[in-house]
Amino acid sequence: MTRLCARALQRWLAVGGCVAVTVTGCSFDGLNSLPLPGTVGTGSDAVVYHLRLANVGTLESNSPVMVNDVVVGAVGRMTVTDWHAEVDVSVQPDVVVPANAVATVGQTSLLGSMHVALDPPVGEEPTGRLQPGALVPLQKTSTYPSTEQTLSSLSVVVNGGGLTQIGDIIENFNAALDGRQDQVRSLITRMNDVVGILDRQRENILTTVRALHRLSETFAGQRDTLTAALRRIPEALDVLDRQRPQIVTAMQRLGEFSDTATQLIDETQGDIVTNLRNLEPTVRALADVGPDLATALSFLPTYPYTQEFIDRGIRGDYMNQFIVFDFTISRLKSGIFLGTRWGEPGASLVPAPGDPWYSTYTRDPLMAPVTPVPDQVATMPPLVEAPAEPAPAEGGN
Structure with a gap:
């Protein structure tokens, strides 16, 4: 009985392997090359467009495709041809992609994921509709600078910008003029x-x-x-x-x-x-303030930590952290806005979720319930009319 079960299991594994090889075209590029469940615009009725990109950065399959900052599809198959990338994207069938759309690879935020945006050029209104299966040529695609490139350029400005030499320049100008x-x-x-x-x-x-x-x-x-x-x-x-x-x-x-x-x-x-x-x-x-400005700019990429804390305190490429941002009006008035026209010294702070006294906070300053309305209310006394003045006697002076 055990041998029969083992043979049946081997047969099922062999059949499953053949099906997997047949479906993937005798190659497998990882789980990310397969459509993920719940991905937008990957149904059987999805509309497919072809993009030619000179640089895709860290873009991967199943990355979102956005039109007017709304996710409408996903990135599909990606190949390399003649030193540029051939990218297939699929969008929902009811989404109108403008005929003058340009494809741009960018990041959703400073440390966010990559995405492809299909929007008209800056300053132009969307016109027409891009036909299914259309090709967006290389000259109508671009890639935004990555976070690493931006920080590298900023470090060059800070470290070699010559801010400390402004004093010498001023002195030389004074001497010359x-x-x-x-x-x-x-x-x-x-x-x-x-x-x-x-x-x-x-x-x-x-x-x-x-x-x-x-x-x-x-x-x-x-x-x-x-x-x-x-x-x-x-x-x-x-x-x-x-x-x-x-x-x-x-x-x-x-x-x-x-x-x-x-x-x-x-x-x-x-x-x-x-x-x-x-x-x-x-x-x-x-x-x-040149040296202080250079120090502040070097602290900016690693905010809220310093580079020394990262080198000594973080052992690895990530760390777990729980942060609560309090943007209530009272907190802003007594904190970051203090000293400005919107600041208010001694403002009453409303606790934010996570504060120790959040669960016991009440807006009643006496910590007492509101007095209920009395059952019986006294009636108003009737108004008493004043006596009329006597009329003057006839023949009087």
Whole structure:
């Protein structure tokens, strides 16, 4: 009897193995490659789209697909082709994916999971509907920087940003512009006028840039002609040699212009020095808090712990923690808002769940029940009318 049971068990295991190999296509990429129960947009009637991504980061199968910050589907099969990722996503059949949608890989939060967003470009309204089975090309996909990349860039700014050198810069500016305040002020005023003129001529400048773009396209189409012209440059150099007196005269005029510009700078240096001296207290204060600012920024990625506590107190790659955030109005008024217009010293604190005295808290200051309404209420006494005044006698004075 025992042998028969063993043989039956072996047969069932063999059949189950064959079915598993057949269903998975003779390969198995882990449990995450299979549709998870309860995943949105993985039913038999789901709509499938194909994405081409240059970088998927830590995106995995069964990651959520979002439209307008709402989960509408899940990531399916992921493969690599020609140094880019081919990703299949499935969404619910009643979800309208805009025809101008772009695919973006991002994180739900600083330490959250990865997801794929199918939204129209920033500043554009959604138009049309993406047809089932459509392909979103590589130029319409992107990936947000990861948390590691952001923190790495921030560390470069903090450690090598040169905040402690602002004091030296201020001292050098003072030495270079001392006694030239009036000239610098005049120069800044004129620069402001020039910037205003450029702003008013913005459309003309854009038109000029477009014309230059068309000119460059014309040059590209006349490449052979330009090559022939370059071969004739020696003849042009002979012409320039014959025009040497005129060129010398032009250089002399340029020297006169340089003298005028130098005089302008000399006349406005006083204004510049005055402005920089007025900025000195602000910049000096920033230089004084430079080391503290660097310390605060280095503490920010590991808040609420310091790096020293993490190195000594946490043995491993994770830790369990229970935190209660109290955002009640009374707690905010007596805490983070204290000292501002919304602060209130000595505000009555309402306990939050987790406080030791939360279960015994009552809003009755006397810790007593409310007095019930009396059963009988005294009636009001009747009103007594005042006696009328006697009428005056006839014939009286």
